Amino acid sequence: MAEAEANAKGERDVLRDKTIAIVGLGKIGGTLAQGLIRNRVVPKANVQGSTGHEASAREAQERLGIVVTTDNAALVRGKDVVILAVKPQTMPRVLEQLRGAVTEEQLVITLAAAITTRFVEEQLDGAISVVRAMPNTPCLVGQGMTVLCPGRYAMPEHVEIAKAIFEAVGRVAVIDNEELMDAVTGLSGSGPAYCYIVIEALAEGGVKVGLPRELATLLAAQTMLGAAQMVLETGEHPAKLKDAVTTPAGTTVDGLLELEAGGVRVALIKAVDRATRKSKELSR
Ligand SMILES: NC(=O)c1ccc[n+]([C@@H]2O[C@H](COP(=O)([O-])OP(=O)(O)OC[C@H]3O[C@@H](n4cnc5c(N)ncnc54)[C@H](OP(=O)(O)O)[C@@H]3O)[C@@H](O)[C@H]2O)c1
Known part of the structure; x- marks a missing residue:
């Protein structure tokens, strides 16, 4: 088996049978959902999402062919991975809804610009594994650049899961100094x-x-x-x-x-x- 093919298979194995909740199916959340489904990274039935309004939930459900709700707490319950893809100003409200619903068995990936892993960890109960991600819009055509940075409770296996998710829509780099996420935003984000x-x-x-x-x-x-x-x-x-x-x-x-x-x-x-x-x- 060619090396690239073997790597791709390895990445997929990390995600096999994982269920993914995408909170905020807007531009970037919707793109991720599409990338994961189109590239068969996970079965379609394993991806669900939410939006802020009933009308946009219906529209996203029709467009993406996945279950979409406006009830964030119900959405994330029991999912292996929770991706937070709402606007930074919406994050405090969403995290409040998720407090108690997210457990230490789950991985939380936050995409919101300028929101730190520490902020997310502090808003949720317990030692939650959080990985911060900064993707960019070319994810839409499978040519995105995403930089990942693990929070204090995230383990290497959590970073591998996040990597596999974003490799479905482009390239991925991992850093461990979260302060550099602003520089990442200024270069590949913008x-x-x-x-x-x-x-x-x-x-x-x-x-x-x-x-x-x-x-x-x-x-x-x-x-x-x-x-x-x-x-x-x-x-x-x-x-x-x-x-x-x-x-x-x-x-x-x-x-x-x-x-x-x-x-x-x-x-x-x-x-x-x-x-x-x-x-x-x-x-x-
Ligand atoms: N776009 C990018 O290139 C990019 C790159 C890197 C990071 N990000 C980050 O990704 C996040 C989303 O950006 P975006 O460009 O995708 O924004 P967007 O297109 O405006 O999408 C935001 C989504 O969040 C939903 N939403 C609002 N309130 C919600 C709630 N209470 N519960 C669940 N969903 C809710 C919205 O639904 P409604 O339409 O119903 O309000 C919409 O589907 C931002 O934090 C941004 O910093 C974006």
């Missing part, structure tokens, strides 16, 4: 938006030099995707890959000069820095 701006601007450049917009957007997006894939698959430093495209006295170096003159590099560094600081502020 990052898709920065990339869209770059793609949009490159496409605009294409239009400026005569390409039809649709073609220009395709060229820009696929170029971004290809370059990212090169970095991930070759493991080379991006600067080395850039040098390989840059023929002496060729076209690329002229383009690069314009980027440097426009301060693109500094602007992107500042974007990550600023978003990280904002995430820190929100955590407080």
Whole structure:
């Protein structure tokens, strides 16, 4: 069996027969549900969820083909894994509903930006295993980047379960210093938006030099995707890959000069820095 296939099977085994409750089937919760079901990570019957309103619960139930409720305490009872995917401001209310319903046998995965594992642990009764996760929207197309960080009661096997869940919708990295979750939010959490701006601007450049917009957007997006894939698959430093495209006295170096003159590099560094600081502020 190929190594990748064996790994994938190992990941699935971690989740075999596990039941999963997703509290908040919005953009990210719904995406996770879809990813788990579509990739047959767990049987469809093992995934259930909740929303904040009856109408959205009915809509999600129809769209995802799983049982959806608005009763969070009933939803989580007896499930192996509880994923909290509501907005940060909704978390205190939801945790209050879940106090007493979540037990030490269950794993709680929290996705809410700026909500710490300690906060979740303190709002629930007992030594609850909590893993914090910061995914991003490309999870929707199976190309997400999720960073996990275990809370103080979470064991390695809990991290493995969380890993298997998020590997259904992209790549996963694990860190053990929760303070870095703000930096993760500032880079990969917010990052898709920065990339869209770059793609949009490159496409605009294409239009400026005569390409039809649709073609220009395709060229820009696929170029971004290809370059990212090169970095991930070759493991080379991006600067080395850039040098390989840059023929002496060729076209690329002229383009690069314009980027440097426009301060693109500094602007992107500042974007990550600023978003990280904002995430820190929100955590407080
Ligand atoms: N979107 C992302 O890329 C992303 C990335 C990383 C982390 N996150 C985190 O994920 C969380 C959700 O974000 P989102 O973008 O998916 O938000 P969203 O689309 O607004 O989804 C929120 C969901 O929570 C439901 N909800 C509200 N109150 C509830 C309650 N009392 N009980 C159960 N469900 C309730 C909402 O249902 P109704 O529609 O009925 O109100 C909705 O389905 C946030 O904390 C965010 O920080 C999101």
